[in-house]
Amino acid sequence: MNDDKIGLSRRKMLVGLGAVGVASAGAGIGTTAYFNDTETFEDNTLTAGSLDLFVHVDYSEDQGSYAQYSTEPGTFIDGNVMGGGDGEPLSIQVSDLKPGDSGEGEFCFSIVDNPAYMWMCGELIANAENGQSEPEMDDDDSLDEGELADAMQVTVSYCTPDGEKGDEIVSGSLAEVMLALQAGVPLSGDGDTGAALADRPAFEGVTEPFLDGEPNVAEQCVCFEWVVPTSVENEIQTDSVAFDFEFFAVQSRHNDGTHNPCVDETVVTAYDNDWKGQTLGNPTDGNVYTSVSFGQNQTVLSFAFADDGDGVDFLDTADYSSTNLPVAVDADADGTHDWQLIWQPNAGFPDAPFGYQPNNGGSYGATEALPAGFSAAKVGNTVVFGIPNSDINSTFRLLGYGSTGGEGPIAEVNVDPSLGPDFYSSANAIEFSD
Known part of the structure; x- marks a missing residue:
């Protein structure tokens, strides 16, 4: 096809367009505005979401005939205090520790409103010698620090809310485990210790931390077990250790989980x-x-x-x-x-x-x-x-x-x-x- 067969020259095209313009202008005579219609959407709001971590704690220890201890049923941490509000941090103290003593704790999580990546952090605060008894001097010539952190054996593992053990996360002496926790240990929402760091499974969120008075928790919990082996001898006499650990929840949306909140x-x-x-x-x-x-x-x-x-x-x-x-x-x-x-x-x-x-x-x-x-x-x-x-x-x-x-x-x-x-x-x- 060529321009001749259309029968419209460039000049005629311009004239034609001009005529259309005149007709359009003529159609506008007598009107004061363009046709229009309005729909109004009022009282719109944007509300930021939230993320609130509750840690439900079930801890007990066994010191044979000397002492038994367990946290009260329903113990939980909100923020850094027990039970939220104006409570005190959860502090567990063990005295008169001897070979054969042991303890274990289960920590389950309610992450309210948003799924999150979880990290476990900690620090060995003290590993004190506290002087030496005569029997300890025969087994230990070090006066710089105690031996208890090296003697205690610790295992951190995934577990279910009913206490069934899963994959081991980290184990070793208390000193070794707390070293790893000070560096930050990423947790996987599916309990897989082989999960990649980036985009690992997050912990699911819940709408509220309790349902009918019972903890409303994620599928995976973390269990912490310690024991002083019976093979340990006098080198730990009078020694003491102190340590902290924390759990961090970081929203998983628009995040790949690689940010480590445990470190500086x-x-x-x-x-x-x-x-x-x-x-x-x-x-x-x-x-x-x-x-x-x-x-x-x-x-x-x-x-x-x-x-x-x-x-x-x-x-x-x-x-x-x-x-x-x-x-x-x-x-x-x-x-x-x-x-x-x-x-x-x-x-x-x-x-x-x-x-x-x-x-x-x-x-x-x-x-x-x-x-x-x-x-x-x-x-x-x-x-x-x-x-x-x-x-x-x-x-x-x-x-x-x-x-x-x-x-x-x-x-x-x-x-x-x-x-x-x-x-x-x-x-x-x-x-x-x-």
Whole structure:
């Protein structure tokens, strides 16, 4: 088709359009406005939602013929106080502790109005020697701190509201478990300890914390069990421990669950699968979350490796036989790293799989056991180091260099990873401050 067959020239088109315009104008004579209609929607409001966490507590302990104790039926924590309102924090004190004593607590959650990601946090407040009796002196020559936190064995696991145990979350000595809790332990709403950190199952919300006087709780609870083994001897006489733990609920909507409310600061570093142009035989993607928690007695460094779910795990020695994580620390932020803390399986360290190396003026010495007061643990895909506050300032620097031995990625915690790791100068390290 061409313009000739239409029979309308450009000039005729313009004239035609003009005629339409005149007709339209003529149609408007005698009117004062456009046709219109109005529908009104009045008294509109936007109301913010809420999230209120109630923790229902069922705790008991068994000290044989000496004492038995249980919390009152219906005990719950609202905010930080027992029963809400003007109550007091829930405080459980055990005296005259002896080998064979034990206790257990069940904590169930009512998250009112919104589903949420849950975290369990805690801190070992005191591990005191309190002097030594004559029998203890024969078994213990340490006067710096007590042995009770190392002697008590603790297991934290998922459980149902009726007390049926599920997957173990973390276990070990009280000192090891509280180290992990100070770094923050993410909880999964389906009780799966293998759930990924990001977008893990949330805990469902409820409309109200009680129904007909009974707790209205999420499907998953957390159980905390402790025991002083009968194999423990006089080294714990007169010793005492004090510890806190907390539960945090963070809304799951518009959130991926990776924010850790237990710690003071977090740096996120992506795995590097192209480190200086290397060809990798076994690459994988993910992030390492480096967190710092400043406690009353110790500073905790944690490195949580969150893999992409492809079945290859950064910290799994079955995937990477040479995987390791050295962490160089400039404890006083003066520009020079003072020592290294190392996690390296299969290395034969004196304190395997953890080690300590002092910086001897430009070279690191032989790997030693962790110094007195230092601690370390691996919980799932998280490596945690505890450092006495007397050995690290409130402002310090660190360099982390997670390596898989050449077959996989590296994860370097550094200001500018492209510069490469410098384990002596801390100019390019990440600085943290309380």
